Structure formats: C-alpha cells, structure tokens
Amino acid sequence: xxxxxxxxxxxxxxxxxxxxxxxxxxxxxxxxxxxxxxxxxxxxxxxxxxxxxxxxxxxxxxxxxxxxxxxxxxxxxxxxxxxxxxxxxxxxxxxxxxxxxxxxxxxxxxxxxxxxxxxxxxxxxxxxxxxxxxxxxxxxxxxxxxxxxxxxxxxxxxxxxxxxxxxxxxxxxxxxxxxxxxxxxxxxxxxxxxxxxxxxxxxxxxxxx
Amino acid sequence: xxxxxxxxxxxxxxxxxxxxxxxxxxxxxxxxxxxxxxxxxxxxxxxxxxxxxxxxxxxxxxxxxxxxxxxxxxxxxxxxxxxxxxxxxxxxxxxxxxxxxxxxxxxxxxxxxxxxxxxxxxxxxxxxxxxxxxxxxxxxxxxxxxxxxxxxxxxxxxxxxxxxxxxxxxxxxxxxxxxxxxxxxxxxxxxxxxxxxxxxxxxxxxxxxxxxxxxxxxxxxxxxxxxxxxxxxxxxxxxxxxxxxxxxxxxxxxxxxxxxxxxxxxxxxxxxxxxxxxxxxxxxxxxxxxxxxxxxxxxxxxxxxxxxxxxxxxxxxxxxxxxxxxxxxxxxxxxxxxxxxxxxxxxxxxxxxxxxxxxxxxxxxxxxxxxxxxxxxxxxxxxxxxxxxxxxxxxxxxxxxxxxxxxxxxxxxxxxxxxxxxxxxxxxxxxxxxxxxxxxxxxxxxxxxxxxxxxxxxxxxxxxxxxxxxxxxxxxxxxxxxxxxxxxxxxxxxxxxxxxxxxxxxxxxxxxxxxxxxxxxxxxxxxxxxxxxxxxxxxxxxxxxxxxxxxxxxxxxxxxxxxxxxxxxxxxxxxxxxxxxxxxxxxxxxxxxxxxxxxxxxxxxxxxxxxxxxxxxxxxxxxxxxxxxxxxxxxxxxxxxxxxxxxxxxx
Numbered sequence: 001x002x003x004x005x006x007x008x009x010x011x012x013x014x015x016x017x018x019x020x021x022x023x024x025x026x027x028x029x030x031x032x033x034x035x036x037x038x039x040x041x042x043x044x045x046x047x048x049x050x051x052x053x054x055x056x057x058x059x060x061x062x063x064x065x066x067x068x069x070x071x072x073x074x075x076x077x078x079x080x081x082x083x084x085x086x087x088x089x090x091x092x093x094x095x096x097x098x099x100x101x102x103x104x105x106x107x108x109x110x111x112x113x114x115x116x117x118x119x120x121x122x123x124x125x126x127x128x129x130x131x132x133x134x135x136x137x138x139x140x141x142x143x144x145x146x147x148x149x150x151x152x153x154x155x156x157x158x159x160x161x162x163x164x165x166x167x168x169x170x171x172x173x174x175x176x177x178x179x180x181x182x183x184x185x186x187x188x189x190x191x192x193x194x195x196x197x198x199x200x201x202x203x204x205x206x207x208x209x
Numbered sequence: 210x211x212x213x214x215x216x217x218x219x220x221x222x223x224x225x226x227x228x229x230x231x232x233x234x235x236x237x238x239x240x241x242x243x244x245x246x247x248x249x250x251x252x253x254x255x256x257x258x259x260x261x262x263x264x265x266x267x268x269x270x271x272x273x274x275x276x277x278x279x280x281x282x283x284x285x286x287x288x289x290x291x292x293x294x295x296x297x298x299x300x301x302x303x304x305x306x307x308x309x310x311x312x313x314x315x316x317x318x319x320x321x322x323x324x325x326x327x328x329x330x331x332x333x334x335x336x337x338x339x340x341x342x343x344x345x346x347x348x349x350x351x352x353x354x355x356x357x358x359x360x361x362x363x364x365x366x367x368x369x370x371x372x373x374x375x376x377x378x379x380x381x382x383x384x385x386x387x388x389x390x391x392x393x394x395x396x397x398x399x400x401x402x403x404x405x406x407x408x409x410x411x412x413x414x415x416x417x418x419x420x421x422x423x424x425x426x427x428x429x430x431x432x433x434x435x436x437x438x439x440x441x442x443x444x445x446x447x448x449x450x451x452x453x454x455x456x457x458x459x460x461x462x463x464x465x466x467x468x469x470x471x472x473x474x475x476x477x478x479x480x481x482x483x484x485x486x487x488x489x490x491x492x493x494x495x496x497x498x499x500x501x502x503x504x505x506x507x508x509x510x511x512x513x514x515x516x517x518x519x520x521x522x523x524x525x526x527x528x529x530x531x532x533x534x535x536x537x538x539x540x541x542x543x544x545x546x547x548x549x550x551x552x553x554x555x556x557x558x559x560x561x562x563x564x565x566x567x568x569x570x571x572x573x574x575x576x577x578x579x580x581x582x583x584x585x586x587x588x589x590x591x592x593x594x595x596x597x598x599x600x601x602x603x604x605x606x607x608x609x610x611x612x613x614x615x616x617x618x619x620x621x622x623x624x625x626x627x628x629x630x631x632x633x634x635x636x637x638x639x640x641x642x643x644x645x646x647x648x649x650x651x652x653x654x655x656x657x658x659x660x661x662x663x664x665x666x667x668x669x670x671x672x673x674x675x676x677x678x679x680x681x682x683x684x685x686x687x688x689x690x691x692x693x694x695x696x697x698x699x700x701x702x703x704x705x706x707x708x709x710x711x712x713x714x715x716x717x718x719x720x721x722x723x724x725x726x727x728x729x730x731x732x733x734x735x736x737x738x739x740x741x742x743x744x745x746x747x748x749x750x751x752x753x754x755x756x757x758x759x760x761x762x763x764x765x766x767x768x769x770x771x772x773x774x775x776x777x778x779x780x781x782x783x784x785x786x787x788x789x790x791x792x793x794x795x796x797x798x799x800x801x802x803x804x805x806x807x808x809x810x811x812x813x814x815x816x817x818x819x820x821x822x823x824x825x826x827x828x829x830x831x832x833x834x835x836x837x838x839x840x841x842x843x844x845x846x847x848x849x850x851x852x853x854x855x856x857x858x859x860x
Contacts (some may be wrong), residue, residue: 024410025408029327029404032407033400033401037396037400039435040400040434043436043439044438044441046439047438051442054468055464060463061463136454137453137454137455137456139456140456140462140463142455143456147445174842
C-alpha cells in the first residue's frame with residue numbers, strides 16, 4: 001500500500017474491494033438489491049392479479065362464484081393479523097437497532113406467529129372453498145384465485161422461514177446490534193408481502209363483481 | 210493470480226461446524242467452480258455462450274439443409290419443430306443474454322473503477338443457474354422429448370395437458386421450467402450490475418461520465434429485472450395448465466390464449482432490447498477509439514438508450530397485429546412502434562457522426578462495428594415496415610419476419626459481439642486476436658449473413674410461411690432457399706475461422722500491452738490481463754473518457770498532443786508497479802462453493818416438476834436449503850490476518 005501512496009499521494013487509497021462504501025444512492029448495496037428484487041416481484045404479482053381480474057367475471061363458468069364463497073369478516077380478521085405482523089416487524093427492527101436482543105426475539109417471534117396465523121387462515125379458507133366445490137381445475141375463477149393467493153401464501157411462508165432463521169441465529173448469539181441491516185432487509189420483504197396482500201384483499205375480495 | 214496467496218496463507222479460517230471448508234485456491238480447475246472474481250465469471254459466461262452459439266448454429270444448419278430443396282426429407286416434421294424451437298431458445302436465452310452478461314460482468318467494474326461487482330457470490334450463482342438451466346433444457350433430448358412449441362411457446366399448443374395430447378413428450382414442461390431458471394439467473398445478474406453501477410463507481414465517475422457500454426448494461430439490467438417476472442408468471446400458468454388441469458389458456462374451457470401472447474410479448478419485446486442494447490453499447494465504445502474522436506453526442510446516445518428502454522414497454526402488441534385486437538389497439542401500437550424508431554435512428558446518426566471526419570483505422574473490431582451499423586439499419590428499416598399494420602398483416606408468419614429479426618439480432622447483436630471480442634480480447638487474455646484471420650472472419654460472416662438472410666425478405670414477400678418444415682415444388686422458392694443454405698454454411702465457415710483464431714492466438718505469447726488500441730476508458734489504464742484486484746489504487750475520475758485525457762491534451766490550434774509519460778501513468782510503470790505492489794493490503798472477497806451448490810439443487814427441483822416426482826424434489830430442496838444457509842452463515846470475505854489493517858482510507 002505504501003508504494004502506491006508514495007507514487008500518487010493525492011489519490012484516495014481504498015484497500016478493501018468493498019471498502020468503497022460510497023453508496024452513491026444513499027442506500028447500501030444489500031438494501032438496494034432488495035428494493036430491486038421487490039420491484040421485480042411487483043411485476044410477478046401484477047401478472048397474476050391482472051389475470052385474476054380478467055377471468056373472475058368471465059361468463060359461463062362452472063362452480064361457485066366469488067359471491068357464494070367469500071367470507072369477508074373472516075378474511076378481514078386474517079388480513080388484520082397480517083397487517084399487525086408488520087407492526088411487530090418494525091418493533092423487532094427498532095429493538096435490534098437499540099441492541100435490545102431480548103425484545104428483538106420477542107417481536108420477531110410475534111411476527112412469525114402472526115404470519116403463521118395468516119397462513120393457517122388461508123389453509124382453512126382453501127379447504128372450505130374446496131368443500132363448497134371450488135378447486136383449482138373447477139373454473140377460470142378457481143384457477144386464477146388459487147394460483148394468485150397460493151403464490152402469495154408461498155411468499156409469506158418463505159418470509160416466516162427467513163424470520164425464524166434470524167431468530168435462531170440470535171438465539172445462538174450469532175447476531176447482534178451490528179446485524180440490524182439483515183433484519184431491516186428481511187423486514188423490507190415482509191412489509192412488501194403485506195402490501196401485496198392489501199392489494200389482493202382489495203381487488204380479489206372487496207371489489208364487488 | 211498469485212497476487213493473493215500471501216494474504217491467504219496468513220488467513221486461517223476459523224472452523225465452523227456443519228459447513229464445508231472455505232475454498233481458498235484462486236488457480237487451477239477447481240477454482241473455476243468457486244471463483245467470485247467478476248472477470249473469471251465473465252470468461253465463464255463468454256465460453257458457455259460461445260458453446261451454445263455453436264450448438265444453436267448447428268441446429269440452424271440442419272434447418273437450412275432441410276429447406277434447401279422442396280419437399281426436404283432430412284428432418285421429420287416433429288424433428289424440425291424441435292430444432293427450430295431449440296435454435297430460437299438457445300440463441301436468445303443461452304447465447305445472446307449470456308454473452309451480453311459476459312461483457313457486462315467483465316467490463317462494468319473495470320469501466321467504473323471498481324474492484325468487483327456488488328455481490329460476487331450472487332454473480333457466481335447467476336452463472337451456474339444459466340449453465341444448469343441450459344443443460345437442463347438440453348437434457349430433455351434424452352429424457353422424454355425436447356421442447357417443440359417454438360421459442361415463443363404459444364398457447365394453447367404448449368399449455369394443453371399431456372392427456373390432451375397436443376404436443377408429444379414433456380417438451381413444453383422442460384421449456385417452461387428451463388426458461389424460469391434462466392430468468393432467475395439473468396435477474397440476479399441484472400440486480401448485481403444495477404447495484405454495482407449505482408453504488409460502486411470510483412470517485413468522480415458521475416453517471417454522465419460513464420462509458421456508453423456501462424450505460425447500456427445498466428438500461429439492459431433494468432429491462433431484465435422488470436421483464437423476467439412477467440414471463441415467469443406466464444410460464445407458471447402454462448405449467449399449471451399442463452400438469453394441474455387449470456384452464457388459464459384453454460379456449461375450450463373459456464380461457465384466453467391471447468392473454469398468454471400479451472404476457473409473453475410484454476416480456477418478449479423488452480427482451481429484444483435486452484439483446485440489442487449491449488450491442489449498441491459495445492459499438493459506441495469501438496467506433497470512437499478507431500476514429501480517434503469522442504463519441505458524437507454522448508448524452509444523446511445515453512438518453513436515446515434510456516428512451517428505448519422506456520418505449521420498449523409500449524410496443525409489445527405489434528407482435529400480435531394479426532390476432533384481431535381491434536383498430537384502436539393496433540393503431541396505437543403501430544404509432545408507438547414508429548415512435549421507438551426515433552431514438553434508434555438518432556443513435557445511428559450518432560455513430561455515423563462519430564466516424565465522420567475521424568482518423569479511421571479499419572481493424573477487425575472497427576469492421577464489425579461498421580458492419581453492425583449497416584446491417585442493423587437494414588433490420589431497423591424492415592422493422593419500421595412492420596409498424597405499418599396492413600403491411601405487417603401481409604408479412605406476419607412469413608420469412609420476411611425471419612429476415613427482419615435476424616438482421617437485427619445477427620446483423621446487430623452478433624456483429625457487435627464479435628467486434629467486442631476483437632476489441633477486448635487483448636485486455637482479457639493478454640493476447641491480440643490475429644487481425645488477418647479476423648478480416649476473413651468478418652468478410653465471411655458479412656457475405657454469408659447477407660446471402661442467408663437477404664433472400665428471406667423476398668421469399669417472405671412471395672408468401673413462404675415460417676415455422677413450416679417443407680414446401681411444395683413449383684412455388685418459385687427453391688433457388689432463393691438454396692442461396693440461403695449456401696449462405697448459412699458460409700456463416701458457419703466464418704464462425705469456424707473465429708474459433709481457429711482463438712486457438713491460434715492461445716498458442717502465442719502474451720504480448721498485448723495495457724492499451725494496445727490507444728483507447729479511452731478506464732479498463733485500458735490497467736495491465737492486460739488485469740490483476741485480480743483490478744485497480745491497485747482506485748482512480749479518481751476527472752472527465753468523460755478519463756483515460757484519454759490522461760494521455761492527450763490539445764494545443765492552442767486544437768490539435769491533439771500526447772502528454773509526456775510522466776504526466777500520466779505510462780504502461781511500463783503500470784505493469785511493474787502493480788507486480789511489485791503484489792496486491793498486499795487489497796482485501797478481496799473470498800471464493801465460495803455455495804453458489805454452485807444452490808444452483809445444483811435447482812435442476813433437481815426442475816426434474817421433480819417435469820416428472821411430478823417428489824423423490825427428486827426432496828434432495829433438490831435440501832441441497833438448495835443447505836446451500837442458502839451455509840452461504841448466509843459464511844462471511845463474504847474471510848477475516849484478514851491481523852498484520853494488515855482491515856480498511857485503509859475507507860470513508
């Protein structure tokens with residue numbers, strides 16, 4: 001390093017390949033990458049939501065209609081639970097940023113439990129719909145409903161596994177205040193999945209046919 | 210390559226339970242599996258893509274032999290379907306995109322003055338996914354039928370369930386899952402390049418000082434990030450239609466096959482720009498160097514590239530003019546298609562303006578770039594014809610369309626890529642490709658290409674349908690088809706000359722200097738081939754074409770004057786100082802095996818999906834999960850020995 005400094009003392013010398021955390025965007029590399037992934041995922045859900053909107057009211061479909069099946073109060077409750085999980089996620093992040101690992105673990109487990117409750121509600125809902133005669137191969141409505149909400153459920157499940165892994169790491173003392181960014185990035189994903197659900201809940205359940 | 214071993218010898222990775230030992234070697238065969246060096250990954254991408262270029266080319270030759278005479282008998286109808294499907298799929302997903310990524314991977318960090326990309330391990334993961342995705346798709350030839358529904362995979366042909374029996378074999382399943390894998394690979398590498406460009410530029414390297422290739426790589430990456438999820442969604446629906454009896458695209462059950470076309474082309478048209486914009490970037494690098502002039506209208510070139518990136522999202526339905534979208538829709542898309550010709554045309558004038566009045570050196574790289582301008586312009590002109598709806602309706606599904614997109618993608622992308630090979634080969638391998646063979650390479654490709662594809666305009670206007678495995682005699686198409694087939698073999702010969710050139714060059718000594726072309730951008734300021742850490746000290750950029758301005762200035766009459774070598778860093782000094790310097794204190798990310806392991810799990814899961822077999826899913830899933838956890842638990846960079854301070858001068 002000294003050889004270089006002698007040769008051109010006016011140049012800034014940066015020794016780590018990634019030491020140049022100039023972060024021209026003001027966002028760290030990992031966070032920026034997460035934002036890009038989420039923007040990509042928007043288009044993914046966008047395609048399925050458009051498909052659902054196109055197909056839901058196609059005439060001549062067999063089987064039950066949205067009006068026959070949807071139990072708005074029940075789904076409102078599970079939606080509310082999922083939204084609350086965003087609150088606990090924020091609290092978990094705030095805790096680890098303070099270095100309060102005990103509260104961090106409490107809030108992350110609360111988030112996981114809310115997420116699991118939501119998934120449980122979805123499984124209940126799917127079996128209920130199936131019992132009432134709507135399956136993935138029943139009609140266009142059935143196909144597009146189950147694939148859209150099922151893929152959202154898969155996203156939530158992946159998020160639950162991610163948060164549980166963070167919780168496990170913190171139990172083994174592998175994580176501390178310095179790892180707050182890892183939690184923040186998991187949080188970005190979690191909030192995104194919640195926001196997607198708000199859109200799905202609105203256009204799939206609430207907008208009348 | 211040896212620069213690193215000192216630091217590594219001192220590094221004793223702490224033993225971690227349940228995790229494989231961290232690889233440390235940066236040389237030898239095994240190191241290619243674990244490397245996280247963006248330059249090595251770029252070379253891997255390039256080699257893989259060249260291999261698939263040859264495979265796709267052989268498929269094309271078989272198609273050409275079949276069509277050389279009326280009622281050709283070389284191939285059966287289903288073999289022909291398989292070959293044209295795999296030719297298109299290979300050339301777009303396994304040749305075009307990986308080659309563009311190869312150049313971006315290798316060059317973007319060098320051009321912006323960075324030591325590596327933002328995520329070296331994700332970079333490696335992207336490469337393995339693309340390679341395994343390609344192998345996965347080609348393994349279908351021995352595992353129950355190759356893809357045979359066209360590279361576009363129109364429904365309901367591809368989405369009819371196996372029991373429905375529209376297409377024999379598992380081809381469409383292999384195709385859908387394979388493309389999803391390739392999408393994962395290209396999305397990760399695109400995110401990586403965007404973050405690298407936005408966050409890791411050297412001090413002073415503002416956006417409007419970036420070399421045009423880096424700009425185009427950035428625009429391309431944004432297109433990839435937003436286009437791939439759409440095709441992924443469409444392919445998931447196709448997969449569900451085939452395997453789980455959904456009815457997304459089955460018209461008999463009320464599904465809408467046109468929805469697939471909308472989703473496919475909403476991806477497919479940006480995809481065209483994903484392929485061509487890197488080519489435009491390469492040409493924008495080569496033309497100024499061999500004209501000894503700055504790029505004419507740099508900011509216009511950049512902004513028209515961005516404009517193409519935006520407008521590319523509003524033209525997809527011009528692939529669907531014959532499907533009965535209604536007069537309002539087709540008028541709108543016809544207009545937007547004409548509109549996108551404007552930024553494209555602007556670029557052509559920028560390139561002409563760059564060459565005009567320059568001190569032109571007709572090197573092979575320059576010839577390919579000039580060839581690019583001419584061929585791409587021809588392809589662009591037939592493209593404008595397609596924006597005129599009545600004309601397009603006449604040409605749809607004829608060889609005229611085949612002629613058009615080969616002029617754009619072969620005459621455009623492939624010519625630019627070959628130019629890029631000749632231009633950057635000395636930087637990458639330290640050896641100049643042979644110029645004499647290069648000229649043969651160029652002229653054979655140019656002549657062969659035009660012989661192959663120009664007559665397709667005519668047979669297309671005469672009504673010869675594409676995607677058809679034979680035609681009757683007496684249609685008046687025989688002679689032109691024979692010319693096309695001869696042209697196809699001349700193209701193959703030209704490609705062979707290039708491969709010969711590679712092997713011929715590899716046998717010769719590494720004599721290329723750091724800056725053999727007297728070029729303009731930062732990658733030429735470091736030795737050829739570059740050391741593992743790229744820049745011994747991160748450059749401070751003070752101008753666009755910074756390296757040029759460190760070499761030249763203008764006198765009072767506006768004439769170029771070479772600065773005394775003391776004023777800039779001369780080449781001899783670079784090579785020696787860096788070797789003495791030996792990379793001490795530059796702490797690079799450590800190699801890792803986990804990207805390979807995660808990527809290895811994906812094809813297993815793919816086979817599980819194609820054959821609906823849970824016993825393949827479990828090992829695949831376990832491999833992926835193990836890889837992800839081990840990856841997450843290992844630090845990007847192994848801790849450094851105590852003697853060397855971890856971060857010197859970092860802000």
